[in-house]
Each structure stands twice: as C-alpha cells, then as structure tokens.
Amino acid sequence: MSEVSRHDLLKRCGHLCLWLNVLLMGVKLSVGYFYASRALFADGIHSLLDVTADMFVLYAVSMSAKPKDVQHPYGYSRYETLANIVIAVMLIMAVYAIIYDAVQGFYQPSLVMDFRVGIVAGISIVLNEASYRYVSYYAKLLRSDLLMSTAVHQRADAGTSVIVLLATAASFADLTGADLFGAIGIALMILYYALPSLIKSIKELLDQGLDTARLAEIETIINGVPGVVDHHFLRSRFMAEKGYVDVHVVVSPRISVSEGHYIGDVVKETLLKCHDIGDITVHIDAEDDQHYGAKLPDRLTIQEWVDRCEHIDSFQIHYLNGTVELDLVTTQERVVVAEKPLWLSVYRLNKVIKC
Numbered sequence: 001m002s003e004v005s006r007h008d009l010l011k012r013c014g015h016l017c018l019w020l021n022v023l024l025m026g027v028k029l030s031v032g033y034f035y036a037s038r039a040l041f042a043d044g045i046h047s048l049l050d051v052t053a054d055m056f057v058l059y060a061v062s063m064s065a066k067p068k069d070v071q072h073p074y075g076y077s078r079y080e081t082l083a084n085i086v087i088a089v090m091l092i093m094a095v096y097a098i099i100y101d102a103v104q105g106f107y108q109p110s111l112v113m114d115f116r117v118g119i120v121a122g123i124s125i126v127l128n129e130a131s132y133r134y135v136s137y138y139a140k141l142l143r144s145d146l147l148m149s150t151a152v153h154q155r156a157d158a159g160t161s162v163i164v165l166l167a168t169a170a171s172f173a174d175l176t177g178a179d180l181f182g183a184i185g186i187a188l189m190i191l192y193y194a195l196p197s198l199i200k201s202i203k204e205l206l207d208q209g210l211d212t213a214r215l216a217e218i219e220t221i222i223n224g225v226p227g228v229v230d231h232h233f234l235r236s237r238f239m240a241e242k243g244y245v246d247v248h249v250v251v252s253p254r255i256s257v258s259e260g261h262y263i264g265d266v267v268k269e270t271l272l273k274c275h276d277i278g279d280i281t282v283h284i285d286a287e288d289d290q291h292y293g294a295k296l297p298d299r300l301t302i303q304e305w306v307d308r309c310e311h312i313d314s315f316q317i318h319y320l321n322g323t324v325e326l327d328l329v330t331t332q333e334r335v336v337v338a339e340k341p342l343w344l345s346v347y348r349l350n351k352v353i354k355c
Contacts, residue, residue, distance in 0.1 A: 017153075018055065031120045037168075043163075046160050053150070059079070061146070064080050085205070098184070128157045167181070222247060232248050234248075243276050244277075261284065309335070321345070331352050
C-alpha cells in the first residue's frame with residue numbers, strides 16, 4: 001500500500017470519528033444538562049475530549065506524512081507520539097473533573113433519570129461500536145498504533161454509554177446514587193484507557209527500545225543473511241508504530257570493501273521488509289571489535305614504515321584482533337623488510353609475477 005493511500009485512509013478514519021463525536025457530544029451534553037443526568041453529561045465530556053483528540057490525530061497524521069528533511073532526518077513520526085501524550089493528559093484531567101463533580105453530587109438530592117437519557121446512551125453504544133469496528137479494521141490493515149488508539153477511544157465511549165444505560169435502569173429501580181456511581185465508573189474507564197497510552201508514549205519519547213522478543217527475531221534475521229559472520233552493538237528505539245535499528249555487522253576481513261558494503265545493504269533491505277521497521281543503520285566490521293580500545297597507527301604512519309623497506313610496491317592493511325596485519329606486494333625477487341614495529345603482528349609477502 002502506497003504512502004499516499006495510507007494517509008488518505010488515516011485521514012478518512014480521523015474525519016469519521018471527528019464528526020461522529022461532534023454529533024454525540026452535542027446530544028449528550030444537551031440531554032445530560034436539561035435532564036440533570038451527571039452520568040450522561042460526563043459521557044458528553046468524554047465525547048468532547050474525543051473531538052479534541054480527533055483533531056490532534058488529524059494534525060499528527062498530516063505532519064507525519066511530511067518527508068524527511070535536514071531538521072528532521074528521522075521524519076515526523078514523533079508528532080503521533082506527541083499527539084498521544086496530549087490526548088492522554090486531557091483524558092486524565094477529565095477523570096479528575098468528572099469524579100470531583102460526582103462527589104459534589106452526593107450532597108444533593110438523588111433524582112430518577114429520564115428515559116431519554118437511556119435512549120441517547122443506547123444510540124451512542126451502537127454508533128461508537130460500529131465506528132470502532134470500522135476504524136480498527138483499517139488500523140490493523142495499516143498497522144497504525146495511532147489509528148488503533150483512536151478506535152479504542154470509540155469503544156471506550158461506547159463503554160461509558162453502557163454505564164450510563166445501566167445507571168438509568170438502576171435509577172428506575174430506585175437505587176440511590178446510581179447516576180453518581182455511573183459517572184465515577186465512566187471516569188475510571190477513561191483512566192483505564194488513558195494511563196497505559198500515556199506511559200507508552202512517554203517511553204517512546206525516552207527512546208525505549210523494542211522488546212526483547214522482537215530484538216531476538218531481528219538478530220535471527222541478521223545472522224541469516226549470507227556473508228554475515230556475527231553482529232554486535234544492536235540498538236533500537238521506537239517512533240510511532242515503527243522501530244529504528246542500529247547494528248554493527250561482522251563480515252570476513254578478507255573480502256573487499258565493496259562486498260562488505262553489499263552485505264550491509266542486504267541486511268538493511270531484509271529488515272526493511274518487516275512491517276514494524278522504519279529504518280536501519282548498518283555498520284560493517286571485520287571482526288567483533290567492541291572490546292578493543294587500543295590506539296592503532298593510521299595509514300600515514302604505516303606508510304612511513306613501508307617506505308623504510310625496499311622493493312615494496314603496495315600494501316594492504318588489516319586491523320584485526322586489536323593489532324595490525326599487512327599484506328606486502330612486490331614484483332621484485334629480492335626484498336628487504338625493515339625492523340618490525342610493536343604495532344605490527346603479522347606481515348605477508350606476496351610476489352606478483354609480471355607478464
């Protein structure tokens with residue numbers, strides 16, 4: 001699925017939820033206010049917050065569609081994470097407001113709820129559950145955490161409406177405080193959905209990596225690429241619905257630079273086929289050098305030693321096992337090698353016959 005069609009579907013689902021929640025918000029707040037139902041009014045506040053959340057979702061989808069640039073080399077996916085945090089904080093604030101209002105209601109006379117409150121709650125249940133099924137289908141199809149979060153909000157709204165419906169029935173059964181307990185139940189349900197979302201998004205902003213099981217799968221994929229000897233320094237982080245991975249891949253020290261680069265490209269392309277990987281940076285190593293910290297000479301220093309030798313036409317450097325190995329190439333029969341320095345562990349003399 002192309003990125004254009006993907007973002008079109010995200011926007012379509014976002015607009016559907018937005019206008020549905022605008023309609024339900026107006027009806028719930030109006031009926032809840034005029035028929036003195038704290039539970040329905042609290043449900044209306046939930047729908048109001050859903051409207052605000054849907055606007056953040058649409059904004060985040062619009063921003064995340066922007067291409068990478070100099071200021072945002074990893075793209076704009078973190079806008080989705082930020083939107084999730086803002087939405088979750090707003091929901092938690094609403095929980096406080098709803099519970100505070102319900103506690104105040106305990107000191108006021110309890111009233112029997114109007115049957116119209118139950119009708120509105122029933123309509124809300126049907127519409128929100130239908131929208132949940134529609135949006136969650138596309139969330140799974142697009143593998144979008146943000147869209148799935150939007151779908152869950154719709155089901156949460158349906159759940160709060162169920163509580164309103166039960167509170168209405170309980171009030172007709174002359175159960176004192178049914179409306180107030182219904183409002184508190186709504187608040188707790190909102191908190192149930194909002195708190196895990198907030199924690200997950202904060203962990204993303206703190207660059208929490210992929211889980212252990214997923215990293216083990218990625219390691220298996222890397223080691224399965226032909227030419228890969230081993231790997232180390234595997235790091236990851238999570239942005240929106242995608243993982244970003246850095247890894248050092250060990251290849252044979254005797255192959256060419258271009259072949260090592262090719263193996264690294266194969267590792268990258270293989271991992272990018274995974275739906276949850278957004279990007280990967282592959283560093284090619286000739287060995288597992290994570291424990292080596294010795295300072296080794298550069299090419300200019302090694303060139304000075306080679307110049308002291310006689311009849312050496314060229315040389316190739318291998319930085320292995322924390323030391324230097326050299327392949328010396330000559331076309332002469334007689335070669336004079338200078339005294340071996342401490343940094344040199346092995347040198348091999350390769351004679352080339354001229355044709």
